[in-house]
Amino acid sequence: MTHLARLALGTAPILALLTASVPLLARSKPAPAPAASGPVTPMTPDVAPAYDEVRPDADFIRREVMVPMRDGVKLYTVIVMKKGTTNAPIILSRTPYDAKDATHRTKSQHITEILPAMDAEFVEDGYIRVYQDIRGMHKSEGTFIMTRPLAGPLNKTGIDESTDAYDTIDWLVKNVKETNGKVGINGSSYLGFTTLMAEINPHPALKAAVPQSPMVDTWIGDDSFHNGAFRVNDFDYYLEMSTGKGDDGAAIPHGAGDDYDLYLKAGSAGDFARQWGIDQIPFTRKVMENPAYTDFWSLQAVDKWMAAHPLKVPTMLVVGQWDQEDSYGAPAVYKVMEPKDANNDMVSLVIGPWRHSGVNHYGYELGPLTLTGDTAREFRVRYMKPFFDHYLKDAPDPKTPPVLTYATGIDQWQVTSKWPVGAPTPLYLGAGFTASFARPASEGHDDYVSDPAKPVPFLPRPLDMADTRQWTTWLVTDQRFVDGRPDVLSYTTAPLDKPVHIMGAPQVDLFAATSGTDSDWVVKLIDVYPDVTPEANSPSARPPQPGLELPIGVEIFRGRYVHGLATPAALTPGKVENYGWGLPNVNHVFLPGHRIMVQIQSSLFPLYDRNPQTYVGNIFNAKPGDYKAATQSIFFGGAHASAVILPVAD
Template sequence: MKLLRSGAFLALAFALSAPAGAQNAVTPMTPDVVKSYGAVRPDADFTLREVMIPMRDGTKLYTAIVFKKGAKNAPILISRSPYNAHGDVTRTASQKITEILPAMDAEFAEDGYIRVYQDIRGMHKSEGDWVLNRPIVGPLNNSGIDEATDAYDTIDWLVKNVPESNGKVGIIGSSYLGFTSLMALINPHPALKAAVPQSPMVDGWMGDDWFHNGAFRVNSFDYMVDMSVGKGDSDAKIPRGAGDDYNAYLEAGSAGDFARKWGIETIPGVRKLMENPAYTPFWSLQAVDKWLAARPLTVPTMLVVGQWDQEDSYGAPAVYRALEPKDTANDKLSLVIGPWRHSGVNHYGYELGDVTFTGDTAHEFRVKWLKPFFDHWLKDAPDPHTPPVLTYATGVNQWEVSQKWDDAKLTPLYLGAAGSLSFTPGAAGHDDYVSDPAHPVPFMPRPLSMADRKQWTTWLVHDQRFVEDRPDVLTYKSAPLDKPIHIKGAPRVDLYAATTGTDADWVVKLIDVAPDTTPEATSQGAKPANPGFELPLGIEIFRGRYVHGFATPGAWKPGKVENVRFELPHINHVLLPGHRLMVQVQSSLFPLYDRNPQTYVANIFNAKPGDYKAATQSIQRGGATASAVLLPIVQD
């Protein structure tokens, strides 16, 4: 009887714990972990395939292929990324394709495009080893493999194995993905019919991510740590805390001391930066614009960059210069400069910081020009007559079409006595200021956090009044304008400078100053947040040791006047009547750029505390050494 009761209890317990049709009973001790969950349900409006595509050396790259159900005879649009391709196709847990993909994909997805995201080799779910901006096969790379060959092999596999495809492929992407888009143009696959590299990384020493004219960008360290640990998915961070980055970098000493303090100096990407401070073949042979200049232009290409791109302002115009002579019919190459931050073309373009525009400029561009460009080359749609050059004129808020870019006559804007600025050179003289590395000029108001996206994405449009009264910043201002001035191209700095030190950095800013009495409600174009707003049109730095050649650094002779020449970022901007032109000159922009010790040392990454010395900087004006900013002014 007791045994019967026990058996009945066990039978009842089993019945309660085992639902009808279950293969295995679930008990209170059943492990609560499953291998996966099928988030794409049968009622999803899309198909998602995840495959491993083999490269010519046997390495397999993770590739996500997604398209709306029912797609057929469809073009392929690919992006090759180091930033987690799986995440790019699963941004939201949804059954709608327009919700799982980035915002810029919406129009393509709805129109039946096959969207492809791929992890480049060595990153996230792909096999192989990651190499930062892997050099093209040649003097720096004898492996036979690069991002060009991987793009070719990927496209070859896709057109042969995606039956919904029409066999035509386009490539698009911003920043690192802009770099991989450009690489696909080197010995391109025949199926590659169009490319849109956006804010591409082209030359990391000359003016993209790592250096600008030789001055080192210290937040490059954060990128190297984040990307180099594991396969880019470790979320590794430099543990410097949440305080003011101005203090964190200043107290560490040199940029090299900062790296050593936090134990990152052995990371290969960090070593590449610290051991190669000059523009030697280590960097010059990696310049993508030089690679492309040596090859024919066969794939229709649209280069896109933001006017206030805080990361890669150099690359797109540099590639345009390299390729434009090859576009003899003016029908295969386009340059687009929009009123955006880095990668802003793919987000919302209503405003940037305190600067506002007419409508969503990014969405307008994508719908009116970007998609028709791909539709024509990938879907045989009618020719949209893509403009050779399309730029947004800030100040008056309108898109403009040009046949060529940066071909306007340069007009010198001269620095004058008593902080004046005019188109007529004045009497010879000079203005001096003391630059002290112990008190560098901040690039944004403190406290500073290089990880704060709000600070980082808008610093190039921040009101410059916060430094105007510093004694180590020279400010030159024009009289109020009596008519509009339209600047269209890259302003050039033509500075005559001397220092009591043996090295120096030179920072030049071109600024549009709004009238003190301009109400926001009636101002035109890029509206100031308040009267007197000082809007930077371009900010750039030059490390003085390279005045006689980027590959041949050398000490300055104290007191000797040298001619420093460099470009500001490319712009299209209209200064309205009543506004003033302003130029600021200073010798630090910290901690965005590392401090120049102002004592010449072989490698600034290894500068010692005693090398950092205050120096008197002298800016010449008028006469034979008339410092100026050369403006590409067009007549409307």
């Protein structure tokens, strides 16, 4: 969702804005510049005529059109194809991030250079590529509404991203003379959301869809909130998206420096918004005035919309195992769509070794991990393009795997018939900060003091969440930088004597108490590499780092929601509560000699806003006096046997 997740985009001049009544025109030859009237002199005005960057020898055709919707609003749309294309399928992407720039990545005369890298294999094989600005953004008409709700209880207009996709596809198949009349839709993050929306009441010409890292439920686990804890850097996104139609989106002018200090000095997340004058931005208000999982959010959950509609479009859902923004959405949609897939051939799930939108870029490495090649391109060529070819070009059935996941730790793609695969197996916390698959013989608890004045950072300081080098890899950052802090507890197994292979979403089963009246709980599942690396013949591209504490899954839960996500309530000091939530879906092998670690803490700052640890009705309005240190108790054994339930595969 954030601006950091967008495709690499460039700039391009407008060639033409055509209304629906004007036929499409191919720009085959640039218009000559008007001849100067008489000889030039020192006082001849130095104002050049418009320059067409698409030269006669360009290998592509690029058209810009305004496509009419059923309510009269016209949406700016760019159509790109290689010269000579005929009887070709269309791949559509509907974006809030500027269709014009998406089709001018570089200033070039070659189609593979003006489009994003992910498009190369398609346009070289005769596909027509279409990008469209959603309504209200960039050059499209209409009013922008963030993740516009489906027509229904929250949207009485009858207009949504589903109807806009339908109208767009209808126009394209009737007006693009080079098409064979078949359309696929594709996109990541916000574009993953618009891809899913196109599948609700789909146009008959929509034959295939690949939603990637889609924004599905922005309260449970995508973007704005994670289990009720708010991601403060989303304020920047709300401001940028809400101003200037995205072309000249404003930025919070907080300057350089350590984001840890910036947000800590501001106070609550609400205080930060008020300090910078963004508290009246419409989507900021929506977030701050609706902190619980009420109908405001639950009725916008796309997986619930998909559950309520029939499965009509073959769908390949894609997500990165270390998606730092939208790890929740794709598996959640798969969960509700798969039961409708009677023959197990209409819906597939792909989990790759990538960050957010990593499938569209180079997939050689991620943070400390070096993979066995360009895993992203490998997936696109071996699986994604054959999927589209089958449904859009009548190519032979490629037998798309029902589930395709990349097993990190052993670096190989694996095919399964379902997901999750592993059997729920508790990894118990125990005395002496141990972890074991055997239930502890003794019971007890470990304590730590969580002080909101000294929250645990989510990355080594100094922090700059606008730095893509930090943001895109934070989920694989070596956790030794916090291991040993007095407010971080680490429970670790003995070195493994055999591999432990997990395939699914680990589940947290935490028994904890606090001396306060509210608390956040952060759980990390970590692969601890040996201090001396024994895997000289490891299948990995390079030996693992000695002692690396590699996060496999990290997630937070806001304690006030333990008895109901829509009904927050104060915690009773000293009372043991049972907290349960999921970590991201993974396919990972903990190798022999490695150890499995579970880290627990009560802040992950400034990624998430601080919990004051004193119950207040709305944490966005917490006052300085509400922020108080609290003693946190993590219980193990007996009736309060805290564990992380691992989906262990054979």
